[in-house]
Structures are given as C-alpha cells and as structure tokens.
Amino acid sequence: MLVLAMIERLGIIVTVAFILTRLPFFRRLFDPHSSINTGQRLLLVVIFGCFGIIGTYTGIIINPIEDSTDRWTRVLNDDEAIANSRVLGVVVAGLLGGWRIGVGAGIIAGVHRFFLGGFTGLACGAATIVAGVFAGIVSSKQTKSRIVTPQAALIVGGIAEAMQMLIILGVARPFDRALALVQDIGIPMIVANAIGTAIFVLIIRSVIQEEERMGAVQSQKALRIANLTLIHMRKGLTPVSAAEVCSILFKEVPSLAVAMTDRHRILCHIGNGHDHHSSGHEIRTEATRQVIETGIGVTVSRDEIQCNDPNCPLQAAVIAPLKQQDKTIGTLKVYFSTERMISPIMLELIQGLSTLLSHQLEIAEGEKHRALAQESEIKALQAQVSPHFLFNAMNTIVSLIRTDPDRARKLLLSLSSFFRQNLAGTTKHYSTLLEEVEHVKAYLAIEEARFYDRLDVSYFLEEEALRARVPSMTLQPIVENAIKHGLKTMDSNAQLMIRVTHEADRAMVQIEDNGLGIEEERLNSLLAEPVSSEGGTGIGLYNVNARLMKMIGEDSGLAIQSDTGKGTSISFSISLNEKKSQLERGIGDGTAHHYY
Numbered sequence: 001m002l003v004l005a006m007i008e009r010l011g012i013i014v015t016v017a018f019i020l021t022r023l024p025f026f027r028r029l030f031d032p033h034s035s036i037n038t039g040q041r042l043l044l045v046v047i048f049g050c051f052g053i054i055g056t057y058t059g060i061i062i063n064p065i066e067d068s069t070d071r072w073t074r075v076l077n078d079d080e081a082i083a084n085s086r087v088l089g090v091v092v093a094g095l096l097g098g099w100r101i102g103v104g105a106g107i108i109a110g111v112h113r114f115f116l117g118g119f120t121g122l123a124c125g126a127a128t129i130v131a132g133v134f135a136g137i138v139s140s141k142q143t144k145s146r147i148v149t150p151q152a153a154l155i156v157g158g159i160a161e162a163m164q165m166l167i168i169l170g171v172a173r174p175f176d177r178a179l180a181l182v183q184d185i186g187i188p189m190i191v192a193n194a195i196g197t198a199i200f201v202l203i204i205r206s207v208i209q210e211e212e213r214m215g216a217v218q219s220q221k222a223l224r225i226a227n228l229t230l231i232h233m234r235k236g237l238t239p240v241s242a243a244e245v246c247s248i249l250f251k252e253v254p255s256l257a258v259a260m261t262d263r264h265r266i267l268c269h270i271g272n273g274h275d276h277h278s279s280g281h282e283i284r285t286e287a288t289r290q291v292i293e294t295g296i297g298v299t300v301s302r303d304e305i306q307c308n309d310p311n312c313p314l315q316a317a318v319i320a321p322l323k324q325q326d327k328t329i330g331t332l333k334v335y336f337s338t339e340r341m342i343s344p345i346m347l348e349l350i351q352g353l354s355t356l357l358s359h360q361l362e363i364a365e366g367e368k369h370r371a372l373a374q375e376s377e378i379k380a381l382q383a384q385v386s387p388h389f390l391f392n393a394m395n396t397i398v399s400l401i402r403t404d405p406d407r408a409r410k411l412l413l414s415l416s417s418f419f420r421q422n423l424a425g426t427t428k429h430y431s432t433l434l435e436e437v438e439h440v441k442a443y444l445a446i447e448e449a450r451f452y453d454r455l456d457v458s459y460f461l462e463e464e465a466l467r468a469r470v471p472s473m474t475l476q477p478i479v480e481n482a483i484k485h486g487l488k489t490m491d492s493n494a495q496l497m498i499r500v501t502h503e504a505d506r507a508m509v510q511i512e513d514n515g516l517g518i519e520e521e522r523l524n525s526l527l528a529e530p531v532s533s534e535g536g537t538g539i540g541l542y543n544v545n546a547r548l549m550k551m552i553g554e555d556s557g558l559a560i561q562s563d564t565g566k567g568t569s570i571s572f573s574i575s576l577n578e579k580k581s582q583l584e585r586g587i588g589d590g591t592a593h594h595y596y
Contacts, residue, residue: 012058012085016051017203044097045104051089052109052128056116059084062185076118079177083185086113088196090128091135091160095148095201099136106132120181123171127164134160150202157197161190218349225252226356233360234367237322237330239279242267249334249353253346256314257335260322263292271335272313288319288331295321295328297351299342305335318342320354324361332357369550393446400449407449414445422473429551433500433507434466436475440498443476447483454492460499465507468574471547478511478558478570481541486515486568506573514567523562541570548572 020026026044036044059082076082086109094102110128114121138156142148148156165186172178225248232244242260246268250258257271261283269277283289287300297320305317314335322330332354336342393415400408421439431439437459448455479498487494499510518526527545545558552574562568 012054014203017200021204021207041101044101048089048093048101048105049108052086052105053112055085055089056082056113062181076116078119080118081120081181083189085193085196086128087131087160087164088157088193090132091157091197092200094132094135095139095153095156098139099133102132102136103129119177120168120172123168127167130163131160147205148201150198153201154194154198158190158194161193214345221252222352222356225353230360233357234364236364237262237361239267246270253334255334256337259333260330261288262330276309291319291321291331292328295323297321301339313337316342318347318350320350322354322361323358324365392450396449411446411449414442418442428472430469431472432466433468433470436470437461440475440479443479451494455494458497462501465500465502468507468576470574471551474544477544482511482513486513490515502576505576507576508573510569510571512569517564517566517568518562519564523560526560527558
C-alpha cells in the first residue's frame with residue numbers, strides 16, 4: 001500500500017502549484033515574449049529547492065532490513081531510507097525553468113537529503129541533482145511551447161525516479177540492502193512521482209490556458225468596441241461623439257455608469273446617477289482634475305468621487321486619461337457599486353480602452369489635418385479660376401474702359417495682384433499679415449467697383465502687428481464672407497472696417513461690417529461644422545478657424561459677434577514671435593485709410 005500512501009501526499013503538490021501560479025514573475029516563465037532577471041531566477045531556485053525539501057520531510061521512512069515504515073521523516077539511521085516526492089519538485093523546476101533552475105533546486109534539495117543521513121544519503125543527493133539536469137535538458141528541447149504536456153511530464157517524472165533507483169543500486173552500499181530497498185520502493189515511487197509531476201504541470205497549464213482564454217475574450221471585446229467607436233471618435237471629442245461612445249461602453253463593460261469629460265466639463269454621463277451627474281456640468285472631482293494634469297489614471301472611492309447626493313449609487317470609479325499627442329484632453333470614467341468590483345482584469349480593460357480611444361482621437365486629428373489641407377488647396381485653386389468671380393470682374397472693367405479708363409487700368413492691376421496672391425497661397429503655408437492685407441486690398445478694389453460707390457472700406461493698420469505670420473489665405477475668406485453675406489444687398493452706406501493692431505506681444509485682427517448680421521442659430525454652428533456656400537471663391541470660416549487653431553494655437557481661434565440687422569465683427573489674435581522686419585510701402589502709420 002506504499003503507492004497509496006505516496007499518492008496521499010500529492011495534496012501538497014496541488015497546494016504548492018496553486019501558490020506558485022499567484023506569483024506574477026512565475027507566470028513570466030511561460031511567456032515567450034518576456035524574461036526573468038537573475039534575482040527572480042534565484043528566488044525560483046530557492047522555492048523549488050524548498051519544495052524538494054518538503055517532499056523529503058513528508059516522505060515515509062523505510063527500513064528494508066526490519067521491513068518497517070515511519071510516516072514522518074526524521075534524522076535517519078544507517079540502515080534507513082526514505083520513500084518521498086523530493087525529485088518531483090526538482091523535475092518540475094527543470095521542466096518549467098530550464099536546467100539552471102533545475103540544477104539549483106536539485107543542489108538545495110540534494111544537499112539537504114545528504115545531511116539527513118541513511119545508507120542512501122549520497123546516492124539520493126546525487127540523484128536529485130541529476131534529475132534537475134535531465135528535466136532541464138528535456139525543457140530545452142521544447143520548440144512549440146515553454147510548458148511540456150502532462151503526458152510528457154508523466155514520462156519525465158517516471159524516468160527521473162527510475163534514474164534515482166539506478167543510482168541507488170550503483171552507489172549505495174551494502175548492495176543487498178540497496179537492492180531490497182529498490183524492490184520495496186522502486187515501483188511505488190516511480191508511479192507516484194510520475195503522477196505528481198503530471199498533476200503539477202496540468203495545474204500550471206490549466207491556469208495559463210484559462211488566462212489566455214480570458215485574455216482572448218477581452219481582446220475580442222476590445223476589438224468589437226474599437227470597431228463600434230471608431231466612426232464616432234473620428235469626429236473628435238465632442239458631446240455628440242462622447243454620448244455615442246459612452247452608450248457603447250455602457251453596454252460592453254459591466255458597470256453602473258460610464259462618463260467622458262473634456263478638460264473642463266462633463267461631455268456625457270450614461271447609467272446610474274445621470275440625474276445629478278449631468279452632461280455640461282463643470283468638473284468638480286479633484287481626482288479628475290489630477291488625471292487631466294498628470295495624464296495618469298487613478299482608482300477612486302466614494303469620498304473621492306465627491307458626490308453631494310447621499311443616495312448616489314456610484315461608490316467607486318476608474319478614471320483614465322484620453323490623450324492627443326501626449327496631451328491629456330479629457331477623461332474616461334467608469335463607475336462601480338464598490339471597489340471590490342474593480343478587478344485587475346477590469347482595470348486592465350479600462351486602461352486599454354482609454355489607450356484605444358486616445359489612438360482613435362489621434363487618427364481623427366490626423367484625418368482632420370489632411371482634410372483641412374486638402375480643402376484649403378482645393379478652395380484656393382477654385383479661387384484662382386472661379387469663373388463667376390472672374391466674369392463679374394471682367395464685366396466691371398469692360399464697363400469702365402470707356403467711362404473711366406484709368407480706373408479700369410487700376411482694376412486690371414488689382415485683378416492681376418489678386419490672382420497672383422491666390423497662386424502664392426497654394427504653394428506656402430504661412431503669410432505675413434502685410435501680405436494678407438495686400439491680398440484683401442486687391443480683392444476689395446474689384447468688389448468696391450461693383451458696389452458703385454456704395455462701399456466704404458476703412459483700414460487701421462499698425463506696422464508692429466503686420467509682421468505677424470498667419471496661415472495663407474486667412475483674411476480674404478473673412479472679408480469675402482462679410483461682402484457676400486452681410487453687405488451685398490445693401491443699397492447704400494455699406495461699411496467695412498479692417499483693423500490690425502497690437503497689444504503687448506499679440507497682434508489683434510478685427511474685420512467688422514454693418515451688414516445684415518448672422519442669425520443666432522447659424523452663428524452657433526458657424527465654427528462648429530463646415531457650412532456650404534454657393535459661389536464662394538475662398539475658404540469657409542470653419543476652415544479658417546480650424547487652420548488658425550491647429551497651425552497657430554487654440555487661443556488664436558475666431559471670435560464672432562453679430563447682431564441681426566446691425567452687422568458682424570470677426571476677430572482673432574496671434575503671437576508676435578518674430579523679430580521686427582522692414583515692411584513695404586510704408587503702411588502702418590496708425591491712421592485710417594478710406595476707399596470710396
């Protein structure tokens with residue numbers, strides 16, 4: 001019944017295997033893309049060596065002469081030996097960690113066995129080290145997996161124990177006592193240690209396979225979420241896109257609520273607590289501000305959520321950053337009923353989702369840049385050859401040839417200058433405000449002639465400000481918008497003022513008209529989305545605003561003020577970050593220049 005007694009002790013194997021699978025660095029033994037350092041390797045040697053020592057102490061003392069047994073190991077007499085599972089721990093060390101860890105564990109367990117005594121002390125100690133070498137060699141032959149199969153482990157465990165029996169027969173003396181011992185314990189120990197090795201490896205493989213299965217499920221979920229959210233995140237981080245994405249995440253992630261914010265306010269909150277965690281509210285949670293400032297996600301409790309509603313079900317949350325070009329532009333917040341609901345797998349999923357959404361925002365930003373560049377080029381090319389504008393200009397010039405030849409000649413020069421500036425605008429990204437003003441003057445000279453003295457244009461230009469650089473074709477579209485949508489239908493007293501001044505280190509640009517103004521509904525959406533315009537020769541206000549913000553800075557966007565029937569003012573400011581240059585034509589004496 002020695003076999004059954006040995007198998008009873010396999011419960012220790014299950015316990016040790018379970019404990020080892022809880023150690024993160026132990027799991028890295030099975031990851032082909034990671035490695036363990038020297039300190040971790042030494043720790044594994046000690047762990048498996050101690051595992052071998054435990055196998056020794058839980059063995060059964062055998063006296064082949066008296067044919068007696070003792071259930072628990074103590075210091076052995078010269079005529080005693082041990083039936084044990086010591087080799088099991090060393091074999092597992094070699095199979096999982098390679099020959100270095102196998103030999104190291106074998107030395108620890110083997111030396112310990114030698115000092116316990118008995119007539120097999122030297123033989124068993126040496127056999128333990130040999131078992132570690134043998135298992136390590138088998139492990140090195142694995143090409144498809146870093147974990148042997150349970151069937152292979154069964155065979156290796158049995159062979160290692162059989163080798164120990166042979167070493168006992170070859171080394172232990174007297175031989176007849178060694179032979180009697182092997183006859184008593186050989187088969188039971190070979191069977192028990194083979195089964196034990198297979199069970200240990202089976203437990204390890206089961207845990208790793210379960211983790212791989214869970215990882216595959218999480219990856220599949222992440223891919224599904226990526227596919228569902230991409231179409232919305234392409235629009236950038238807005239209340240509309242945030243609402244769509246939060247709705248998707250709320251369905252896919254087991255949680256009480258999901259929210260998204262920008263740097264200042266809640267864009268959307270879906271789930272429990274939506275009655276008081278409302279969209280559009282300013283961010284009140286200090287933890288959220290901390291994530292925005294540091295770019296590092298946090299897990300918060302009920303107190304850190306800082307909700308004033310005592311009945312709020314949101315008791316814990318994970319707050320993860322949303323980034324663009326390494327700058328945190330918002331947060332993803334996932335709420336739970338308790339901190340215990342935030343498992344390591346859930347935390348990793350949320351962190352992965354925040355990274356995924358950040359990448360989608362990066363893609364959206366890149367697509368927006370490309371779209372703006374393409375639209376800019378297309379619109380600029382259209383402005384060069386716009387038949388509508390060209391025909392109107394030519395008709396005006398033809399009508400003036402007989403009545404006012406000098407003015408007709410000046411208009412031809414203005415038309416030539418206008419198209420030359422348009423052509424230059426397609427080949428460079430930036431222009432000075434001086435160049436932009438000259439472009440506008442050429443355009444207004446033609447439009448002013450068509451107004452038949454109904455248009456009064458005023459320029460207030462300061463030389464210091466005119467050296468500032470802006471994206472090419474920035475002023476002309478704004479002026480064109482004022483003419484076509486504000487002043488064109490006025491019978492008289494149409495006024496347009498162009499002001500370029502400077503305050504401290506910034507150039508201030510303002511274009512103001514006294515035209516029809518812009519309706520409030522249209523004004524709210526004018527800079528939020530592209531607005532089509534029939535017969536336009538330049539770039540829309542949406543595109544001008546976007547180019548200013550992306551190429552100069554967010555603080556350089558357009559500001560529009562308008563009263564229906566009283567006119568419109570469009571302004572922006574840019575930094576004066578270049579050295580003062582000599583400007584042409586002496587423009588910029590601070591006086592007003594009037595054209596009638």
